[in-house]
Amino acid sequence: MKKLINDPADVVADALRGMAAAHPDLRVDHENRVVFRGDAPRQGKVGLVSGGGSGHEPMHAGFVGLGMLDAACAGEVFTSPVPDQVAAATRGVDGGAGVLHIVKNYTGDVMNFEMAAELAAAETDTEVVAVVTDDDVAVKDSLYTAGRRGVGVTVLVEKLAGAAAEEGRPLAEVADVARRVNAAGRSMGMALTSCTVPAAGRPTFDLPDDEMEIGIGIHGEPGRRRVPLAPAREVAEMLLEPVLSDLDMTGGDGVIAFVNGMGGTPLIELYLMYAEVVAVLEKAGIGVARNLVGSYMTSLDMAGCSVTLLKADDELLRLWDAPVRTPSLRWGV
Amino acid sequence: MKKLINDPADVVADALRGMAAAHPDLRVDHENRVVFRGDAPRQGKVGLVSGGGSGHEPMHAGFVGLGMLDAACAGEVFTSPVPDQVAAATRGVDGGAGVLHIVKNYTGDVMNFEMAAELAAAETDTEVVAVVTDDDVAVKDSLYTAGRRGVGVTVLVEKLAGAAAEEGRPLAEVADVARRVNAAGRSMGMALTSCTVPAAGRPTFDLPDDEMEIGIGIHGEPGRRRVPLAPAREVAEMLLEPVLSDLDMTGGDGVIAFVNGMGGTPLIELYLMYAEVVAVLEKAGIGVARNLVGSYMTSLDMAGCSVTLLKADDELLRLWDAPVRTPSLRWGV
Structure with missing residues (x-):
């Protein structure tokens, strides 16, 4: 460890x-x-x-x-x-x-x-x-x-x-x-690697070098399926398909799109994923009103990401834009 | 990869x-x-x-x-x-x-x-x-x-x-x-793992499971030495000793202390490291005037951290507190 x-x-x-x-x-x-x-x-x-x-x-x-x-x-x-x-x-x-x-x-x-x-x-x-x-x-x-x-x-x-x-x-x-x-709001996550709980000292689960887990939980709980590694644009589709089929995100005032890193994934990959998420949403006719890209809800050192979409309205966008001053989310003050 | x-x-x-x-x-x-x-x-x-x-x-x-x-x-x-x-x-x-x-x-x-x-x-x-x-x-x-x-x-x-x-x-x-x-300002970094350059597809260097590298560069360039894994409090000492012996940081208006993650290290570990950095500085009689803790200058997916100390004065602290609005550093606006 x-x-x-x-x-x-x-x-x-x-x-x-x-x-x-x-x-x-x-x-x-x-x-x-x-x-x-x-x-x-x-x-x-x-x-x-x-x-x-x-x-x-x-x-x-x-x-x-x-x-x-x-x-x-x-x-x-x-x-x-x-x-x-x-x-x-x-x-x-x-x-x-x-x-x-x-x-x-x-x-x-x-x-x-x-x-x-x-x-x-x-x-x-x-x-x-x-x-x-x-x-x-x-x-x-x-x-x-x-x-x-x-x-x-x-x-x-x-x-x-x-x-x-x-x-x-x-x-x-x-x-x-x-x-x-x-x-x-709806979310779906994926992992490239396991996390390691300090007290356990070894990875929570095994994930072969050529596979990833789609639908992973934030404690390493099993997801939907393991699949071969795929390009980011396919990962974006795998994460968004179940989100979009669960809740109609079209119309309204667009979505707040949140691409979240799992702790071991660097920001360059999260921005890259965000570009792919936007591409999938554009194809689906869904506008992005606001976004958040970064590691905000992690799973120790797990490499991977999750995507959350929130169908927004005027009031939610106004509340989103309101001032916030915390160690990790800060604007307007 | x-x-x-x-x-x-x-x-x-x-x-x-x-x-x-x-x-x-x-x-x-x-x-x-x-x-x-x-x-x-x-x-x-x-x-x-x-x-x-x-x-x-x-x-x-x-x-x-x-x-x-x-x-x-x-x-x-x-x-x-x-x-x-x-x-x-x-x-x-x-x-x-x-x-x-x-x-x-x-x-x-x-x-x-x-x-x-x-x-x-x-x-x-x-x-x-x-x-x-x-x-x-x-x-x-x-x-x-x-x-x-x-x-x-x-x-x-x-x-x-x-x-x-x-x-x-x-x-x-x-x-x-x-x-x-x-x-x-003076800095010193360390790595627990190598980074992997996408075009290379494999880790830049090998680092055994029970060793870390002290003095690593942000592209995986060799550091000062490889040592056995050690507790965070010893890592803080290993990083700060060469920093403090290179420049007298006592006196003045204290330091701006910056604990930086290398990309694959989660925030919980960076806060933990920051606590150890503060402990070392206290023992050395150095006050911290401002701080920054997070992954701001990474080395792809490398796990590890660096510590930067800047000996501050009134003017630098005033400039530090001035408003900034960028994607990754933001306050006062």
């Missing part, structure tokens, strides 16, 4: 020390492993909490800040945060307007966020609404998941619901934006 | 198509492979041009925009841009106040930028000043280089000289900022 780490058991704590040092405008609760906005809780503003297993950086802690999350909980690598962590995050962002939990659809995450919501309701009478993302069209039911997995759309939900909360909108409306984004 | 590409011969052209599609506020000259600010040339503003071989993304095209570069030339992978490209970039950013060339110290780059400057002077009477970066303390003279290699400080030069140019300062002053930054 070749990684820049100390003891595999300390990876999450060590990385959080680095985040705290790099971003003095955030506040890191090292005991609970929660990264907060420096000014949390904001009175009268809906608080946004997300989190999940570590190993997907910058998701979620890299999205804490103005216009996006108020707190992110870091579980162990590929392991749900425990209810106490999420409860601490929820308490810490409660400014009296309620708290939205943004939860990727993995059984452990859903269960632990639910328990945390119950704790928060009992302890501090905090109103919590949870929105579960499940945008991965690759497989229904999977390792760790009943139903579809929550993947790339989670980043878009955090941005768009975050912008709605920043406008001072009430919890029901912010939750509605989050649900609407999840309903209008 | 596992990469998201089409034909290896088309990698640069394909990636530039993706950049153009993703960033409509930039203007891409596909024939010359130059990425321009959409509003170039800006009358009365010193134009900043950089460039080099591709494979280091987001450097340089990802740094084109307000407060940083006016144009970036993309050579073939790990190959200098040709003089005609650089001349086209120089002409295209000439707003009457002269043009600064920011050149990494590789023999081909230095020569081709010089020839381009002569072309620009002859054709359009454009005044060009070149600043060559040579911050890599690892080795003196190397594959492709006489003297020290230009690495991470180049990103900082582009930011800081870019901010000076944005203030409307004359060419001599902008060039002086660039030289001052290069003189006050």
